[in-house]
Amino acid sequence: MGKKFVIFQIGEGHYAIPLTEVSQIIRYENVTDVPTAPPFVDGVINIGGDVIPVVNLRSRFSLSTAEITRKNRVIILRRQDSRYGVLVDSVREVLDLDEDSIAPEAASVFGMKTEFVRGIAKIRDHVLVLLDIFKVLSTAPEVPIKEQGEK
Amino acid sequence: MTFSGLDEQKLLRAFLEESEELLEKLNDNLLQLERDTSNPDSINEIFRLTHSLKSESALLGFVRLSGIAHRLEDVFDGIRSGTVSLSRPLMDAIFSASDLIHEIIARISIGKSDEEIDSQSVIRELKQLAGLAPEIGTEGYGAAAPDRSERADEGGLVLGDFEYSQIMEALERGEKIYELTVMVSEEVELKYPRAYLVFNNLEMIANVIQTVPNMTVPQEDQLYRQLVVLLSSELDEEEIYSKACSVDLIERLELEVWDKTSIQDAVSASRGEETARAVAAAQTPSASRIEGTSIRVGTNKLNEIWQLVGELTIFKAQLSQLHDNVARQKGNESIKGEVERASDHLERITTEMQQAIMGTRMVPIAVLFNKFPRLVRDLSRKLGKNVDLEIHGKETEIDRTIVEVLSDPLTHIIRNSLDHGLEGPEDRRAAEKEEVGHIMISAHQQGGQVVIEIADDGRGLDVDKIRQKAGIASEVSDEEVIQTIFSPGFSTKEDVTDLSGRGVGMDIVATRIREELKGEVEVRSEPGESTLIRILLPLTLTILHSLVISCAGYYYAIPVQDIDETVRVLEEEIFKNKGSEVYSYEGNEMPLLRLDSVLIGPSEDQQNRRREHNGVVVEQRRGRVCLLVDELVEEEDLVIKPISELLNHRRLFSGVSVLGDGKIIFILDTARIMEIIETGGFDAI
Amino acid sequence: MPFRVLLADDLYFMRMVQKEVLEANGYQIVGEASTGIEAVAKYQELNPDIIVLDITMPEMNGLEAMRRILEIDSQAKIIICSAIGQQNLIVGAINAGIKDFIVKPFKPERLLSAIKKALAA
Numbered sequence: 001m002g003k004k005f006v007i008f009q010i011g012e013g014h015y016a017i018p019l020t021e022v023s024q025i026i027r028y029e030n031v032t033d034v035p036t037a038p039p040f041v042d043g044v045i046n047i048g049g050d051v052i053p054v055v056n057l058r059s060r061f062s063l064s065t066a067e068i069t070r071k072n073r074v075i076i077l078r079r080q081d082s083r084y085g086v087l088v089d090s091v092r093e094v095l096d097l098d099e100d101s102i103a104p105e106a107a108s109v110f111g112m113k114t115e116f117v118r119g120i121a122k123i124r125d126h127v128l129v130l131l132d133i134f135k136v137l138s139t140a141p142e143v144p145i146k147e148q149g150e151k
Numbered sequence: 152m153t154f155s156g157l158d159e160q161k162l163l164r165a166f167l168e169e170s171e172e173l174l175e176k177l178n179d180n181l182l183q184l185e186r187d188t189s190n191p192d193s194i195n196e197i198f199r200l201t202h203s204l205k206s207e208s209a210l211l212g213f214v215r216l217s218g219i220a221h222r223l224e225d226v227f228d229g230i231r232s233g234t235v236s237l238s239r240p241l242m243d244a245i246f247s248a249s250d251l252i253h254e255i256i257a258r259i260s261i262g263k264s265d266e267e268i269d270s271q272s273v274i275r276e277l278k279q280l281a282g283l284a285p286e287i288g289t290e291g292y293g294a295a296a297p298d299r300s301e302r303a304d305e306g307g308l309v310l311g312d313f314e315y316s317q318i319m320e321a322l323e324r325g326e327k328i329y330e331l332t333v334m335v336s337e338e339v340e341l342k343y344p345r346a347y348l349v350f351n352n353l354e355m356i357a358n359v360i361q362t363v364p365n366m367t368v369p370q371e372d373q374l375y376r377q378l379v380v381l382l383s384s385e386l387d388e389e390e391i392y393s394k395a396c397s398v399d400l401i402e403r404l405e406l407e408v409w410d411k412t413s414i415q416d417a418v419s420a421s422r423g424e425e426t427a428r429a430v431a432a433a434q435t436p437s438a439s440r441i442e443g444t445s446i447r448v449g450t451n452k453l454n455e456i457w458q459l460v461g462e463l464t465i466f467k468a469q470l471s472q473l474h475d476n477v478a479r480q481k482g483n484e485s486i487k488g489e490v491e492r493a494s495d496h497l498e499r500i501t502t503e504m505q506q507a508i509m510g511t512r513m514v515p516i517a518v519l520f521n522k523f524p525r526l527v528r529d530l531s532r533k534l535g536k537n538v539d540l541e542i543h544g545k546e547t548e549i550d551r552t553i554v555e556v557l558s559d560p561l562t563h564i565i566r567n568s569l570d571h572g573l574e575g576p577e578d579r580r581a582a583e584k585e586e587v588g589h590i591m592i593s594a595h596q597q598g599g600q601v602v603i604e605i606a607d608d609g610r611g612l613d614v615d616k617i618r619q620k621a622g623i624a625s626e627v628s629d630e631e632v633i634q635t636i637f638s639p640g641f642s643t644k645e646d647v648t649d650l651s652g653r654g655v656g657m658d659i660v661a662t663r664i665r666e667e668l669k670g671e672v673e674v675r676s677e678p679g680e681s682t683l684i685r686i687l688l689p690l691t692l693t694i695l696h697s698l699v700i701s702c703a704g705y706y707y708a709i710p711v712q713d714i715d716e717t718v719r720v721l722e723e724e725i726f727k728n729k730g731s732e733v734y735s736y737e738g739n740e741m742p743l744l745r746l747d748s749v750l751i752g753p754s755e756d757q758q759n760r761r762r763e764h765n766g767v768v769v770e771q772r773r774g775r776v777c778l779l780v781d782e783l784v785e786e787e788d789l790v791i792k793p794i795s796e797l798l799n800h801r802r803l804f805s806g807v808s809v810l811g812d813g814k815i816i817f818i819l820d821t822a823r824i825m826e827i828i829e830t831g832g833f834d835a836i
Numbered sequence: 837m838p839f840r841v842l843l844a845d846d847l848y849f850m851r852m853v854q855k856e857v858l859e860a861n862g863y864q865i866v867g868e869a870s871t872g873i874e875a876v877a878k879y880q881e882l883n884p885d886i887i888v889l890d891i892t893m894p895e896m897n898g899l900e901a902m903r904r905i906l907e908i909d910s911q912a913k914i915i916i917c918s919a920i921g922q923q924n925l926i927v928g929a930i931n932a933g934i935k936d937f938i939v940k941p942f943k944p945e946r947l948l949s950a951i952k953k954a955l956a957a
Contacts, residue, residue, distance in 0.1 A: 032815045035705055035750050037798045044798065044807075044815050051807040051815050053797040082795065141800065340939045341918075344926040348937075351930045369923070397957035399936055399950050 005095050006075065007128065008088040011063050013110040015088075015131045016097070016121065023078040025091055028054075028068050038141035042087055047076065054085040055137060061145055077133060084137055097121055102130060111146040166211055167260050173200055174253060175518070178525045181249060185528075188237045198227040203412055204252070215265040216255045219248050222274045226281045241280040248273050308361055308381050317360045318414065321383030326358070327408055329391055333378040334403035342375040348398045349378060356394050357384035463501055470494050513548035513690075516594045516601070519558055520545050523565055523592060530569045537576055537586055538569060543593035549601050553688055556667050557603075560660040564605050564684055565590065567657070572609035572682050582679065584608070596690070600712070603686040612636070612676040633674050634772075637661035664688070665822070669710075669805075671772065695791050695806075699784040699816060700767065703747040706816045708789055708808065709778070713769050713821045717783055720766040731828075734766065734777040741768070742828050745779045749803070749824070769821045776825055791818060838864040839955055842884040844875035844901065845917065846893045854888060857944035863951070872896025876904045879912070886913040886955055888938075888947070891922060891929075899929060906933050913954050917942075 004019035024047075031043040031054055040059040044051050054074055059065060071090040076083055102119040109120060109129050116139075118130040136145055177200045184193040205220035223245065229235030251273050255265045308330070310318075318328060333349050335342045350366045353359055360381040364374045384391060392406045407413070474494040478487055520542050531538040549557075573588035580586060591606045614629045621635045635641055636657040664670045670688040689695070689712065697708035698717075718736065725743055726733045734743035743766075764779045789808035794817070798804075805820035841863050843851045848870070855865045866882045869875035873896045879887055887905065891898040898916060905912050916929050916937040926937050935954035938946060 030813070033705075034798055034815075034817075035703070036801060036803060036817075038800065041797055046809050046813055046815060051792055051794065051809065053795045055797065084795070084797070137797065341923050341926065341937075344923050344930060344937060347927050347930050369927075372923070397953065399953040 003097055003099075005097050005128075005130070007092040007095050007123075008073070008075065009090050009092055010057050010061060010088055011110075013112075014092065014126045014128050016095070016128045017075070017077070017131055017133045019094060021077050021079065021133065022075055023083060024076045026074050026076065026085075028072045028074050028087060031074075040141065045074065045085055047083070050083060052076065052083045052085050054087055056087045057136075058087070058089065060136065077137075079134055086133065086137075095123065097123075097128075113145060113147055116145055163211060163259075166207055167256070169207070170204065170256050173204055174249075174256065175521050176200055177204075177249060177252075179521055181246065182524045182528060184237070185242060188242075191231075194227055194230050198224060198231055201227060207412070213255070213259065213265045215268050215270040216252060216259075219252055219255075219270050219273060222277045223248055226277055229281055235281045238280065241277075244273070244276045244280050248277055308363055308379060310361065310381075314360050314381070317358065317383065321358060321360075324383075324385070326383040326385045327387075328360075328414060329357070329380075329382050329384065329388070330407045330409055330413070331380040331382065331391065331395055332403075332405040332407075333380070333395065333401055335376050335378070336400045336402040337376065339400050341372065343369050343372050345398070345400055346375040346378040349395050349401065350380065352394050352398060353380055353382055353391070356386060357382040357391060460501075460504055463504070470497060514551045514554060515545060516547045516549045516554070516603070517545035519549075519554055519561065520592060520594070522558075522562070526562065526565060527569065527590060530566065534569060535575060536569065536573055536588060538573060538588045538590060541589065541591045543591070544595045547594040547596055547601060549594075549688070550690065553601075553668055556663060557686075557688070560663050561603070561605070561686075563656055563660050565592070568605060568607040568609065568682070572607045572611075574610055578610075582610075601688045601690060603688065604683060605686075606681060606683040608681050611678045611680055611682050612674070614676070614678065630675070633676055636674060637672060637772075665772070695789050695808075695818065696786065697789045697808075697818065698767065698786050699810070700746075700765075700780040701782040701784055702780050703751045705750070706784065706810065706814055707746070707750075707780075708787070708816050708818045709767055709769065709821060710805075710818065711786060713771065715768040715770040715775060718766040718768060718777065720764040720777065720779060722762045722764070736768075736777070741775045741777055743777045743779065744824065744828065747779075747781075769825070771822050771825050773822070773825045773829060776821075776828060778819075778824075789816070789818065838862050839885045839951075840864050840866040840882070841951070842867045842869065842875070842878055842882060842887040844869040844872075844878075844887060844893065844898070845890040846870050847890075850890070850917075853944070854947060857947060858951070861948055870894075872898060872901035872904075875901045876908070879905050880908055883909075886915065886935075886951060888915045888917060888951070890917045891925060892919070899925060899932075902929060902932060902934060915950055915954055 005016040006019055006022050006025070007014060007016050009015070026045075026047075029045075031045050033043045034041060034053075037043070037053070040056050042054045042056045044053050046052075056065075066089070072087060073091045074085040074087050075091065076085050101123075102121045104119045109117070109127055112129055112131075116132050116136050118132050121128040121130065139145065177197060180193045180196045180200070184190055184197065187193070201220045201224040205217050205224055208220060209217040226235060226241070226245065230237055235241075251268065251270065255268050258268070259265060321328060331349075331353070333346065335345050339345055347366060350359065350362060360383060362381070363379045364370050366378075382391070388406055388408060392404065395401075395404055395406070470493075474490050477483070477490050523542065524540055527538055527540045568590050573590070574582065574584070576586045579588065589608045592604070593606075594601060594603045596602070612633050614632055617623075617635060618625075618627075618632050621632070621638070621641065623632050623635065637660070639658050639662065641658045661672050664672045664686055668688055670686055672684065672686045675683045675685070695708075696711045698711055698714060699706055699708050701707075720734060720743075724735050726735060726740075728740070732743040732745070733740045765781065765783050766777045766779055767783070768775055768777050787810070791806040791808055794804050794807040798807075802823055803820060804817040805823075806818045808816050808818060810816050841858055843854050843865060845851050845854070851868050851870075855868075858865060866884050867878045869878050870893070872893050875887070875889060875893070875898075876896070889898045889902055889905075893901070896904075902914055902916065905914065910933070912933075914929075914934040916926060916934050917940055918926055918937055919940045929937065935957060936950045938950055
């Protein structure tokens with residue numbers, strides 16, 4: 001039995017995070033702007049009375065901003081008592097990935113710094129980056145997630 | 152029998168929770184006993200407490216703990232029956248045994264076992280002083296070698312496998328377990344048949360698990376003077392009691408409902424742990440435990456309910472907003488009325504519910520205060536001081552999360568009072584004071600706050616020394632000077648502590664109270680006469696009465712307790728002083744901060760500034776500051792939620808809340824804002 | 837309405853003592869029987885509120901009479917009079933459903949309190 005992963009897309013890149021880290025996936029709606037937040041935080045959403053920050057992964061990955069479309073989703077992640085939302089371009093699917101289809105080498109793909117990559121998998125014609133999403137979220141705002149000089 | 156699904160951790164937690172309460176009561180009663188050594192209530196209560204502790208700890212395999220408790224139980228059994236007299240040395244030995252129990256439980260609570268503890272010397276001392284026969288063999292109770300012939304309780308019930316399975320099944324059926332003790336009148340001939348009448352009556356309405364003496368095989372008639380019946384039934388106590396009562400010539404009847412403790416007691420006394428745990432598990436389907444009329448609920452569960460009530464208040468606010476909108480529209484008068492009534496109704500229910508739930512979060516401050524008599528007793532003996540402690544307002548309720556944090560600071564303050572504040576007997580005589588020093592601890596509620604005061608009639612603070620050491624100018628009033636004992640780093644200054652007679656670690660105390668509890672602390676002192684430390688605490692940490700304000704299109708909230716007043720500020724009342732803006736108000740100047748420049752960034756457009764502003768004067772121990780905001784929106788009770796680090800990297804907010812219309816609102820951390828102003832302003836962060 | 841009591845004892849003296857005590861305390865003695873058979877018949881006939889039944893009686897002993905009465909009326913309130921040494925018989929009677937028992941010799945108050953208690957139950 002493989003492990004279930006949520007596959008989402010940002011720009012040209014396909015990324016995967018374990019389903020166990022995801023609490024729900026919602027549309028980008030009712031996001032309240034927070035003036036004092038770092039630029040890659042789009043704002044906050046209210047889920048069941050909890051105020052959850054929404055991180056725009058495009059801007060966190062230093063990609064140009066894009067307009068919100070019907071395909072955009074906010075993935076709500078849960079770790080211990082905290083929840084976070086990440087805005088992605090689209091959610092593709094939920095996949096079973098076998099351990100042996102994942103290469104643990106943290107290679108740099110899509111210009112990602114290796115410390116944020118848990119592994120690489122190849123599905124059909126796509127390369128999937130298994131993202132350490134909580135590491136991305138807990139990294140100081142001024143530290144880029146992608147290698148310098150990547151276009 | 153096999154039992155599954157036992158949660159040892161849960162059991163241990165329950166044990167620790169309960170033992171904490173138990174130790175407090177033990178402490179209380181020991182102190183009471185010391186004052187009045189013949190008080191039968193204290194003696195009985197201590198006997199009961201040590202008995203419970205013995206059984207419960209044996210159940211969890213804490214042999215040493217159980218051993219000490221067992222010995223104490225013996226001692227108090229002896230005192231109760233008059234075979235042991237309570238001498239001064241014995242009292243001291245009892246106190247050291249109680250200390251050892253505290254120590255062991257503290258070890259257990261951090262995950263250690265009680266095995267490294269040497270309990271032998273304490274036990275030996277107890278036995279010797281109480282004149283109890285030295286015992287050969289295991290010191291532990293139950294856990295080491297449960298003696299089946301040992302009486303499980305006074306009734307002498309000895310429970311075997313069959314009885315356990317009956318208890319288990321009965322509990323599963325939802326029945327209660329009763330222990331009925333019947334005393335047949337002494338003068339009655341044929342006691343066995345008389346006891347049999349009771350037994351027979353009970354058999355008709357309940358499931359008799361065991362009787363002592365045995366009913367089916369008649370024994371010597373005189374043995375049936377007392378009959379103990381263990382039974383299970385779905386009937387309530389009254390019905391059982393009245394059925395047993397219907398028999399003539401019964402001298403005395405006692406009906407006891409077995410709670411979890413008694414069952415474990417009996418089980419642990421004559422059986423291994425496994426069964427007892429299963430009993431515990433069967434009786435505690437969830438984390439809650441029923442004890443008499445009170446119910447214990449895990450803090451997690453409580454917080455969950457609290458969160459839900461929080462959501463409900465948000466929904467309530469949403470509805471009232473909706474109602475406002477409806478009211479503004481024309482027509483539909485009858486619907487408007489109905490919506491209004493429904494909205495009012497919901498408002499009332501929600502408020503009541505909020506209060507009720509708040510009640511469950513609140514505990515009497517006695518849980519904290521009850522520790523102090525012992526602390527004062529021990530410390531005053533050690534210091535050779537004669538101290539009288541008075542406690543008032545034990546019943547004052549306080550949020551349980553506050554209790555946890557408050558314990559250390561409060562203990563520290565009292566220690567300081569004893570250590571440095573109160574003089575020794577000679578000094579007191581010399582100062583023409585009553586030889587006995589006094590410490591008074593009190594609590595009461597005032598507005599939305601709990602006020603705790605610790606006062607002593609000791610030597611007071613040495614203002615001059617504090618002034619000198621802290622390097623404070625002479626024009627500063629004494630009253631202000633002594634507050635510096637709470638300033639960060641104060642106590643680390645050389646010499647200050649001892650010379651000032653106070654202040655050891657007071658800065659740390661203050662920091663905890665101010666930062667962790669959002670409270671305030673202040674001191675007053677009459678040199679040579681008294682010191683009073685007053686702590687002001689919010690009633691609860693999670694609901695905050697706040698003023699909602701708007702600023703540059705966003706909403707924020709300021710806790711009302713931080714606000715001194717709101718003012719209209721004219722542009723011409725604002726001056727520049729060394730690059731910072733100052734507001735001149737009633738002849739005084741105070742720093743002024745345009746909130747939008749902090750939250751949004753400096754505004755370029757000076758021309759656009761209004762001539763008149765809404766100002767909120769915020770008061771903290773650091774002083775006052777006037778915050779300029781756009782609008783004062785309304786006062787609201789906000790349910791405060793933690794704020795994610797991602798949103799608060801400048802730490803300007805202490806929390807976040809959701810308004811009635813779903814708007815998200817940040818709570819300004821005024822203390823932090825002042826700190827920023829003091830340490831160089833917002834450019835620095 | 838006073839409670840109606842049936843007395844069954846082969847000794848006239850015993851019945852007399854019992855009758856005197858009970859009547860003095862407001863009970864009505866509706867009948868007397870001196871044998872077990874008579875006791876059963878009178879119980880059926882008179883349907884008393886309570887019957888005081890001696891164990892040792894001719895023709896049919898009290899225990900047999902008790903069983904028959906309970907067959908007729910399972911709710912019958914029966915008090916057994918016995919002597920010391922009959923405790924196993926008493927236990928048997930308790931199992932059968934008697935309300936109380938009195939051990940001879942007894943004081944009048946004892947009979948009163950037993951009857952009172954049995955009627956109240």
